[in-house]
Amino acid sequence: MLRAMAMISTLFLAGCSVFGVRSGTPEPEHSVVARIGDDIEIRSYGPRLAAETEVEAANEQAGRNAAFRALFDYISGANRAAAKIEMTTPVSIDPGPQKIAMTAPVATAAAGQGRYAMRFFLPASYTMATAPQPTDPRVRLVEVPAEMLGVLRFTGSPTETALQARQAELLDRLQTSKWRAVGEPVSFLYDSPWTLPFRRRNEVAVPVVAR
Numbered sequence: 001m002l003r004a005m006a007m008i009s010t011l012f013l014a015g016c017s018v019f020g021v022r023s024g025t026p027e028p029e030h031s032v033v034a035r036i037g038d039d040i041e042i043r044s045y046g047p048r049l050a051a052e053t054e055v056e057a058a059n060e061q062a063g064r065n066a067a068f069r070a071l072f073d074y075i076s077g078a079n080r081a082a083a084k085i086e087m088t089t090p091v092s093i094d095p096g097p098q099k100i101a102m103t104a105p106v107a108t109a110a111a112g113q114g115r116y117a118m119r120f121f122l123p124a125s126y127t128m129a130t131a132p133q134p135t136d137p138r139v140r141l142v143e144v145p146a147e148m149l150g151v152l153r154f155t156g157s158p159t160e161t162a163l164q165a166r167q168a169e170l171l172d173r174l175q176t177s178k179w180r181a182v183g184e185p186v187s188f189l190y191d192s193p194w195t196l197p198f199r200r201r202n203e204v205a206v207p208v209v210a211r
Helices: 001-009 060-077 162-173
Strands: 030-038 040-045 049-058 092-096 114-121 140-144 145-152 179-180 186-189 202-210
Touching: 040 162, 049 060, 060 092, 060 114, 060 140, 114 140, 145 162, 162 179, 162 186, 162 202
Parallel strands: none
Antiparallel strands: 030 040, 040 145, 049 114, 049 140, 092 114, 092 186, 145 202, 179 202, 186 202
């Protein structure tokens, strides 16, 4: 537990606390175009830039730790400009684990291992041309296109089991709505690991289109 907290302790910058205060950390701009109940929003996001990595790990916590460390090193100066980049929220994760596809280059990984993906969204002032290039080959910059997302917000500890249950709930509730899921769900985390569970902001999201 202490090791996990140490690896992710700077996840949301100084200013986060046990009460979930995010101290003005910027988020990607979006607008809410519809709501489903009190806890699901249909959000419209514009194009945005992200640093992402994928890692292989034996379990969810190890996967998050390894992915986070690679990305945090990038924004802390492990880039060709040796520049520090402001942290934003949320951090986007694929909670996995997922079985490695047989067609993937890493198909020879040991049975039972999973692949975990994580993204840090960069401040809006950066473009692909101006963002510092990563020096770690595991990290790459990606342009995330404009998209419509169905987003379910909840509190509590974002364990692998909790995230998967909420993703299933989101997909189930979208089936009876005016919106149809058209992609794979991801998870958004906003708070530091020591935030009290009932004050945490967690979200699961999936691309959607109107029926």
